Amino acid sequence: MRLKGLTLGLAAAVAATGIAAPAVQAADSQYFPLLTYRTGPYAPNGIPFANGTIDYFNYVNLKHGGVNGVKLVWEECETAYNTKKGVECFERLKGKGATVVYPNSTGITYKLIPNAPKDKVVILSSGYGRTDASDGRVFPWVFTAPTTYWSQASAFIKYIGAQEGGMDKLKGKKIALIYHNSAYGKEPIRTLNLLARKLGYKLTTLAVNHPGQEQKATWLQIRRDRPDWILLWGWGVMNQVAIKEAINTGFNLERMIGVWWSGAETDVVPSGAAAKGYKAGTFHAAGGDFPLFHDIKKVVYGAGKGFKDGEKYIGQVLWNRGILTGVITTEAMRNAQKKFGVKRVNGDQMRWGFENLNLTESRLAELGLKGFTKGIKITCADHEGNGPVLIQQWDGKKWNIISDFISPMQEVVRPLIEKSAAAYAKANKITPRKC
Amino acid sequence: MFYREAGQFYTSYAKDQGIFQLRQDKYGLWGILFIAFIVIPVGLYLLVQGGLMAASTKDYLYNSIFLLLLVNSMAALGLNILTGYCGQISLGTAGFMGVGAFAAYKFSTGMNYRNQHEDDAGELVSQLVPMLPPIDNPLILMILAGAVTSVVGVIFGLPSLRIKGFYLAVATLAAQFFLVWCFSRVEWLYDYVSSSTIQVPPMKLFGLVVTGSETVMRDGQQVTIYPAAETKYLICLATVVFFAFVAKNMVRGRIGRAWMAIRDMDIAAQLIGIRPLATKLLAFAVSSFFCGVAGAMLFIFYLGALEGAEAFNINESFAVLFMVIIGGLGSITGAFLGAAFITLIPIFLVIFFPWLGGQFGIPVSTALVEHIQFMIFGALIIIFLIMEPLGLARLWQIGKERLRQWPFPY
Numbered sequence: 001m002r003l004k005g006l007t008l009g010l011a012a013a014v015a016a017t018g019i020a021a022p023a024v025q026a027a028d029s030q031y032f033p034l035l036t037y038r039t040g041p042y043a044p045n046g047i048p049f050a051n052g053t054i055d056y057f058n059y060v061n062l063k064h065g066g067v068n069g070v071k072l073v074w075e076e077c078e079t080a081y082n083t084k085k086g087v088e089c090f091e092r093l094k095g096k097g098a099t100v101v102y103p104n105s106t107g108i109t110y111k112l113i114p115n116a117p118k119d120k121v122v123i124l125s126s127g128y129g130r131t132d133a134s135d136g137r138v139f140p141w142v143f144t145a146p147t148t149y150w151s152q153a154s155a156f157i158k159y160i161g162a163q164e165g166g167m168d169k170l171k172g173k174k175i176a177l178i179y180h181n182s183a184y185g186k187e188p189i190r191t192l193n194l195l196a197r198k199l200g201y202k203l204t205t206l207a208v209n210h211p212g213q214e215q216k217a218t219w220l221q222i223r224r225d226r227p228d229w230i231l232l233w234g235w236g237v238m239n240q241v242a243i244k245e246a247i248n249t250g251f252n253l254e255r256m257i258g259v260w261w262s263g264a265e266t267d268v269v270p271s272g273a274a275a276k277g278y279k280a281g282t283f284h285a286a287g288g289d290f291p292l293f294h295d296i297k298k299v300v301y302g303a304g305k306g307f308k309d310g311e312k313y314i315g316q317v318l319w320n321r322g323i324l325t326g327v328i329t330t331e332a333m334r335n336a337q338k339k340f341g342v343k344r345v346n347g348d349q350m351r352w353g354f355e356n357l358n359l360t361e362s363r364l365a366e367l368g369l370k371g372f373t374k375g376i377k378i379t380c381a382d383h384e385g386n387g388p389v390l391i392q393q394w395d396g397k398k399w400n401i402i403s404d405f406i407s408p409m410q411e412v413v414r415p416l417i418e419k420s421a422a423a424y425a426k427a428n429k430i431t432p433r434k435c
Numbered sequence: 436m437f438y439r440e441a442g443q444f445y446t447s448y449a450k451d452q453g454i455f456q457l458r459q460d461k462y463g464l465w466g467i468l469f470i471a472f473i474v475i476p477v478g479l480y481l482l483v484q485g486g487l488m489a490a491s492t493k494d495y496l497y498n499s500i501f502l503l504l505l506v507n508s509m510a511a512l513g514l515n516i517l518t519g520y521c522g523q524i525s526l527g528t529a530g531f532m533g534v535g536a537f538a539a540y541k542f543s544t545g546m547n548y549r550n551q552h553e554d555d556a557g558e559l560v561s562q563l564v565p566m567l568p569p570i571d572n573p574l575i576l577m578i579l580a581g582a583v584t585s586v587v588g589v590i591f592g593l594p595s596l597r598i599k600g601f602y603l604a605v606a607t608l609a610a611q612f613f614l615v616w617c618f619s620r621v622e623w624l625y626d627y628v629s630s631s632t633i634q635v636p637p638m639k640l641f642g643l644v645v646t647g648s649e650t651v652m653r654d655g656q657q658v659t660i661y662p663a664a665e666t667k668y669l670i671c672l673a674t675v676v677f678f679a680f681v682a683k684n685m686v687r688g689r690i691g692r693a694w695m696a697i698r699d700m701d702i703a704a705q706l707i708g709i710r711p712l713a714t715k716l717l718a719f720a721v722s723s724f725f726c727g728v729a730g731a732m733l734f735i736f737y738l739g740a741l742e743g744a745e746a747f748n749i750n751e752s753f754a755v756l757f758m759v760i761i762g763g764l765g766s767i768t769g770a771f772l773g774a775a776f777i778t779l780i781p782i783f784l785v786i787f788f789p790w791l792g793g794q795f796g797i798p799v800s801t802a803l804v805e806h807i808q809f810m811i812f813g814a815l816i817i818i819f820l821i822m823e824p825l826g827l828a829r830l831w832q833i834g835k836e837r838l839r840q841w842p843f844p845y
Contacts, residue, residue, distance in 0.1 A: 038802035078785070078801035083738070083745060084503070088782060091499040095491020110632050110740040114647065118661040130630070181619055183630035183742045190629040197559060207619075210744070420629075427544075428647050429637050 030067070030333065030344055032057070032074040033093035035104050040080035041211040042236040044266040048313040049104070050076070052322020055314075058305055059296045060330055067330050070343050083107035094119055099350040100329055103129065106184040109142075114428070116141035120347030122332075122354055126325055127152075127260055127283055131187055134384035135421035136355065137432035143354050145328060146376045147283045147387035149259070150416060151408035153188035153231075155389035156257055156281060157195050158406055160229050171200035174225060178218055178242055179233035181207040188233060188259075191416060198412075212238025219245040232258040232280075239267035243275050253277040263392060263399065264317040273396040282390050284324050284373040286399035288315020292323070292368030317392075317399055320372075327367060328376065332357045355380055374405050380435035384417075438839035454683055471672055475501075476665050497664035498737075500782065505671040506733045507778050511758040511770035512675075512682050513725025518756070519765035520686050521718035522698030523595050527607035528755040530614030531584050531723045533747035535730030537624050538583035539576045540633040543735075545569035549627050563626060571638045573645055573735050577674060580731035581724040587614075588723020595715050599701075611752055618743025625743070634740040640670065646735060667736045674732065678725060683767050685721065694718050695765070761819060763828025772827035780815065784808040 036050035037043060057072040066072055075096070077089035086108035090101060100122045103109040109129035116123050116139075123129070123142045131150045133142035160175070161167040177192060179185030189205055196203040204225055206218045212234060222230065230251065232242050239262040246256055254277045258267070263280020288294075293314055300306045301314075313319040336345045336353030345353065359376040376385040388405035425432050438459055445451040455461040479496065482488040514528050541547075545565030554560045570576055591610040595603050618624060618631070625631045637647025644662045651658055685691050693714045696704035701711055734741055754777055762773020785808055792799035823830050 036801065038800070039805040043802075076801045078805045080805065083741070087738070088499045088503075091491075091495045092786075095489050095495065106630070107632075107742055107745050110630075110634070110742070111738055114634070114739055115661070117659065118648070182744060183632045186630050210748070424634075427634070427636055429649070431650065 029071040029073045031097040033098045034074050034076045035079045035086050035089050036076050037079050037081045042081045048316050048318040049322045051307050051310050051313050052319040053326045056323050056326030058300050063299050067333050068337050081105050087111055099347045122351050132417045132420035134417050136381050136383040137435050138421040138425045143383045145378050145385040148384055149187040150191040150413045151387040152281050152389050153191040154409040154413050155406040173201045174227040175201050175229045176204045176227035177231045178206045180235050181209045185233045213241055215241050215245050219249050230256040232262045234262045240270045243271050247274045268394045275394050276396040278394045279391055282392050286317050286392050290369050331359050438835050494664045497668045501668050502737045504778050505675045506729055506737055507774035508771050509675050509729035510755045511774045513722045514755050515759045515770045517718050517722035521694040524604040525607040526604050526752050527610035528726055529747040529751035530611040531726035532730030533618055533743050534584045534587045535580035535727030536734035538580040539731035542570050542576055542579050543636050547626050573638050577728045577731045581727040584727025585720040585724040588719045589716050592716050592719030615744050632742045635735050671736055763826025766828035769826050769828030
């Protein structure tokens with residue numbers, strides 16, 4: 001009879017929850033589903049990233065009473081960086097009035113892309129996801145602003161070329177790519193291979209399996225090959241291990257560059273001062289010295305509305321990236337509100353707002369983010385924006401930007417994007433829009 | 436009272452050999468099928484039309500719950516044949532599902548291979564050349580996926596003739612790792628795309644859009660048609676029901692009895708004239724066929740785009756094994772019950788706790804919910820296995836027994 005009680009209890013609970021009633025939404029609020037991951041092997045990276053966006057939304061609400069008076073409301077859903085969970089989350093939340101989603105994982109992005117026009121939800125995958133989705137003619141609902149993996153790969157090669165004293169010096173150089181064996185990690189290979197043919201360097205690709213603790217074989221190979229440069233395309237614990245292994249191997253960290261997901265505090269802090277000199281890409285500044293951040297500290301955390309223990313993340317690389325996601329979203333929303341003269345923005349309007357976003361440097365300064373990133377201008381055909389990449393370096397205590405904005409080799413990357421997008425359009429019988 | 440066999444006589448051999456000998460069972464089954472095929476689609480449709488449910492909630496139920504449930508049931512059915520009926524433990528289920536998914540993908544895109552050469556300017560030119568005409572019928576694709584997977588399953592089943600028990604589990608584990616390695620390393624499998632992600636091409640069945648989308652001219656306007664959740668659900672449901680009947684009939688006939696004989700004592704089985712080689716390999720073939728169909732279903736209907744190494748990792752293999760164990764080894768009903776338990780309880784808990792917190796005004800963080808969910812789910816599995824080691828199917832049997840005796844249990 002215990003079982004009977006259990007069954008009845010469960011049944012009652014199911015009935016009470018009533019899976020999801022039709023969403024009732026106030027006219028003066030805008031709903032955001034947030035697919036975040038605060039558990040699982042990638043949690044140390046997921047937490048600051050999620051907090052950044054939420055802290056910014058909170059700040060906009062508290063300081064300005066929302067975007068033009070429209071309060072931002074959101075709901076988090078835990079994905080644990082797992083595609084199935086993420087899909088379940090999105091399906092559950094999209095009906096509550098979602099207009100934008102940040103899939104926060106390459107796998108989830110791929111899954112959501114085909115249905116985006118049907119769901120009328122903008123997919124913003126800043127610096128991750130499907131690179132060829134930057135072609136707005138084939139993927140009207142997907143935005144990769146401000147930059148993509150392929151752009152970054154070409155920018156890295158440009159940077160290495162500059163360090164070597166000219167692109168012609170790359171000939172015969174050995175570059176090793178250590179990558180997370182997943183869709184994410186494989187993204188740059190095509191670009192790097194193409195550039196290798198063009199510039200004459202020798203590319204070695206070394207895969208590391210999820211979650212990435214096991215890298216002994218990889219580094220044995222590095223020891224044997226002695227590459228001139230290492231590119232690290234890792235995520236989560238894989239980064240920490242790779243940096244530690246690089247130190248153990250005695251590799252000169254100045255010649256090791258991580259992708260922007262391999263360049264956060266959690267990646268280098270375990271190795272502490274020994275990781276000094278390690279470099280990583282990024283598309284925004286590091287550190288907390290921006291007027292906006294001081295204000296967030298005061299307005300959000302000062303009022304006790306922030307996350308418990310959340311203040312320590314302010315100024316961290318991934319937290320800053322979360323802020324950028326929030327800024328792009330609210331600016332696109334503002335854009336849409338202005339154009340359509342509405343308060344709450346629907347999916348189509350939001351898409352317009354993103355597509356016509358011109359986040360200038362003076363606007364960034366107004367927001368208290370002077371010099372945080374380069375201006376982002378999205379167009380109908382180009383959903384990536386200008387895609388500038390910065391190089392930052394760990395000095396043992398914090399990340400410092402050490403390069404100017406490096407423009408990616410658009411002449412190489414853009415044709416690749418267009419070719420790949422055209423193949424997608426053909427396979428899926430999509431007629432590209434005219435732009 | 437409800438389950439009395441009294442008064443039900445078998446007057447012909449056909450009746451004596453029927454799958455469901457009790458009238459109650461037969462009607463119960465028809466009832467369940469009626470609910471699944473008619474009541475759910477029509478009911479949800481009416482609820483949405485009547486404004487009692489948001490259209491997105493309906494889509495959520497279909498796309499995230501029912502479809503996943505069906506896919507998992509299919510996989511659990513497959514593993515149950517191998518582990519539950521034939522006694523061969525397998526940890527390679529996810530790998531075999533992956534074979535199904537990739538087979539479906541390759542057949543649906545025409546088995547492309549890459550033709551790469553340098554043109555006059557020294558630029559690398561590569562193009563995909565199809566070897567077969569692409570197939571865009573999901574039913575045929577699922578069958579083909581099953582067929583390919585059963586060949587792979589038989590190959591990996593060969594060691595089962597020499598090794599048993601835990602050692603076989605380790606051998607199938609090797610299959611799991613090897614197959615997943617292939618999914619991320621053999622470029623041909625994913626048509627050489629840079630991200631190793633496969634994506635289902637647009638498909639239609641009986642004139643209905645099943646995957647992708649279709650743009651048509653209607654009244655002089657371009658209209659894009661997306662697949663209806665109901666279509667996917669009904670196709671999957673029909674497939675699963677069909678294969679469940681196949682499995683049920685297999686396990687209660689000569690083949691199933693041979694499997695069970697092998698499971699219970701292989702030497703004794705050999706002595707009564709059952710050939711272990713053929714029997715075990717047949718179990719591997721049939722089980723892999725089912726898993727392959729499940730993988731193809733997962734790919735075509737549920738995910739649409741997937742990355743082999745992530746979608747078919749070892750955790751999926753364990754999940755299916757748990758479904759079989761919790762549902763009940765050697766029971767077709769058990770496969771469904773186990774799949775329901777493993778699929779639905781976590782989703783329910785994730786929705787339930789924030790709701791519960793909301794009732795008392797306590798905000799519950801998503802990370803906390805996830806952790807609680809893990810603990811409770813784990814505890815539930817242990818409780819169930821202690822209370823009923825033979826699984827949910829056994830509970831169901833006990834329930835039937837009670838119903839039979841109720842209200843006078845003596």
